Amino acid sequence: MQAVLCGYYGQGNGGDEALLASLLQMLPESVTPLVLSGNPEQTHDRYRVAAVNRKSPLAVLQALRDSQVFIWGGGSLIQDVTSAMSPVYYAGVMTLAQRMGLKTIAWAQGVGPLQRSLTQWMAKQTLAGCDAISVRDRGSAALLTNWGIPFTLAPDPVWALESTPVDGLWNLPAPRVAVNLRSHPELTPPRLETLTQALITFQKATQACLLLVPFQATQDLAIAEAIQPQLPGVSHILRLDDPQQLKGVFRGVEMAIAMRFHGLIMAAAEGCRCFALSYDPKVSHLMQELSLPGCSLATIPDDPNVISQAWLELYANGEALSTDQIQFLISRALIHQDVLQRAIG
Structure with missing residues (x-):
């Protein structure tokens, strides 16, 4: 068939x-x-x-x-x-x-x-x-x-996607924090500048290695390339085409700051603390369902110190999803497999 x-x-x-x-x-x-x-x-x-x-x-x-x-x-x-x-x-x-x-x-x-x-x-x-x-x-x-x-x-099937390790990731200095931003009308130049300044403050305070992770080169890469030269500490742009490796990135980071829906799912599924920047109802719904900290781009604070303080609070005191929560979501996501089995036979 x-x-x-x-x-x-x-x-x-x-x-x-x-x-x-x-x-x-x-x-x-x-x-x-x-x-x-x-x-x-x-x-x-x-x-x-x-x-x-x-x-x-x-x-x-x-x-x-x-x-x-x-x-x-x-x-x-x-x-x-x-x-x-x-x-x-x-x-x-x-x-x-x-x-x-x-x-x-x-x-x-x-x-x-x-x-x-x-x-x-x-x-x-x-x-x-x-x-x-x-x-x-x-x-x-x-x-x-x-x-x-x-x-x-059922939850998005990417919860159940098998991840694979990324060569060389563990050789990068720890702690590591992943960042994913994408182009969008609500990510205006002033808001991007605010987020960039917040990342600078956050990196100075944590000495974290920032991994800029574009999910779609045409929409994410230019933003990563604009941010990286302004960062005061160690940073890398990770361009990965294999989706299983893309998910595997989040095995090796302590925290993720992400706009993209599947960036948040991958990070949460790999036991990563997540801060969501919502540009779309699907991201807002995910934030609510998982009780993720974050904010919408439309209401993001103008003061970068307010944003960096929220990130620092999550970094210092925040918690990832529990192993039981992750396993529950993975098992529920496999319901999509059952749908295929029943429909196709």
Whole structure:
């Protein structure tokens, strides 16, 4: 049996690559994956699976003809905040798969925000036609409940992704603190300057080695490169393409300051103390569910000393999730694997 895996794959985003790695890890052994990717060669080389160009209509159509199952593979695919075309693409391919008679699964989805009535209608119609649905957050669950569409709720599957060690990480001076910032309209130049000054103060106080960890080079790398020369102590920019290694970074750090949703999940799953900088409802929901300290970018203090003091308090007195909490979340995340087993057989 062959399954087409459809997501934001091959686009250089560490979080979405982690979702693909998690899906491949959870896929039944009887299923042969075929990935729709923005970089098919890279996807094939990294995961040793077949891949075709997600933007080639002929390649996508042939992939569907040759397959029996179609899977939306995790993440916020059905939302119209970053792009109005995103839900059109994903709903369009899913609808085509349904009309061609494939078994269709919406897997580990974060549905919304959906601000346009057209995309709301498309999402509702497409999801209603799925054979199985799993979602990763209570907001998505509430939306599907309101639409009367059955689903399974479980934590993001990246909780259960197997991590691998990063060569040389343990040779860097301790203590180590990971930092992940991404470009976003709410991360204005004045706010970035405030965070940079807070990092300078924090590093002076702790003598920590700061690891700047871009999850997506096109959105994160320039910020890391702008911050690093201003830091007074030891720092490194870690560019990692392997999502399992990306998660493995957090094995070797004492604390993480992160904007990205999957950066926080990876850090928390590896027993790291976390401070969240929220730019999106999914990050805010994660903060609430895990009781993570943090703040939204929209309300971040103007005084860098206030921010650095919050980081120092977490560094000195904060606690990571307990081993029992982490194991519970990992076991719950494996419910997404059960959904695949039941739906595909």
